Amino acid sequence: MSMAMSAWCLGFQFSAVTDNCLRTLEKPIFCVPLLKASSGFVATKPCCFLHKRRLLSSGTKIIPRAGAPVTDVQSGNQAETDTDPTPIVIIDQDSDPNATVVEITFGDRLGALLDTMSALKSLGLNVVKANVFLDSSGKHNKFSITKADTGRKVEDPELLEAIRLTIINNLIQYHPESSSQLAMGAAFGLLPPKEQVDVDIATHINISADGPDRSLFYVETADRPGLLVDLVKSITDIDIAVESGEFDTEGLLAKAKFHVSYKGKAISKPLQQVLNNSLRYFLRRPTTEESSF
Structure with missing residues (x-):
């Protein structure tokens, strides 16, 4: 289907992340495909900021880790395995009109995340640690991120994906136990996931009414580099x-x-079906090519 491409109203612009940005990482993660100017991915509308409704973790179908209780050799008693918490990285473009807000959770195991902040600054970003709060799911670390050269929030999907993978790469590096809990553990970690996610089974798409001028599109699928x-x-x-x-x-x-x-x-409704079918076909394609790493 040959159709003109539309701008991302949020202000995202498909300008390629420079090689220098990605080379500054201590451990390479991936290089996003370069999108030429002729692709039409240029933001021409003003930024839109909406009241944010957090995607609830209760609606997520997390694949459990394989494994059974282990035996205590000294006592001969069976003890439950210390289950690793689920790593969560949230990139929020709605709650702050002037900055991209990132939230990281990994139970109560995250420290000050100074190394993560340093790695993000190497991408040409200003990083301010906003706050830390606790709830039943663990300690939540929130950052406000802007581009160092403009002082504005991050607009490029490629750079947002580089931010996401930088955080995950650092999480795996400093918390190796998270490797098998993350899809990127197969590429960057010591332990790949013990459960393989079937894309067809894991993918859930829903499009619902959100007023006369727009719709709410939700997708849940198997994670991989370059997905955003x-x-x-x-x-x-x-x-x-x-x-x-x-x-x-x-x-x-x-x-x-x-x-x-x-x-x-x-x-x-007809276009919803087109979007659903197109996205499902796209997600079934092989993961990011090796040349992109």
């Missing part, structure tokens, strides 16, 4: 505008929420 960029591209390839978004990495799965529209209107 691929999702946005697959949506805009069929001339659907993405007005706002949140991207959550939860263990082996990724969840995305976008407010979308077609020519200023909500997505019609």
Whole structure:
């Protein structure tokens, strides 16, 4: 289907992340595909900021780790395995009009995350630690991120994906026990995931009404490097505008929420089916090519 590509109203612009940015990482993660200017991915609309509704972790289908209780050699008694918490990385473009907000959770195991902040600064970013709060799921570390050269929030999907993978790479590096809990553990960690996620089974897509001028698009699928960029591209390839978004990495799965529209209107039923079919086909394709790493 040959259709003009639509801009991301949030202000995301498909300008390629420079090689220098990615080379500054202590441990290479991946190089996003370069998108030429002729691709049409240029933001031409003002930023849209919406009231944020957090994607609830209770709706996520997390694949449990394989394993059974181990035996205590000294006492001969059976003890329960210390289950690792689920790593969560949330990229929030809605709650702050001036900055990209990132939230990281890994039970109560995360420290000050100074190494992670340093790695993000190496991408040409200003990073301010906003706050830390505790709840039943653990300690949540929140950062506010802006581009160092402009002082504005991050606008490029490729750079947002580089931020996400930088955080995950550092999480795996300094908390090796998280490796088998993350899809990227197969590429960057010592221990790959013990459970392989079937993309067809794990993928859930829902498009619902969100007023007369837009629809709420939700997708949950198996995580992989480059997924954020691929999702946005697959949506805009069929001339659907993405007005706002949140991207959550939860263990082996990724969840995305976008407010979308077609020519200023909500997505019609026929176009919803086109988007659903197109995205499912796209997600079944092989993961990011080796040359992209």
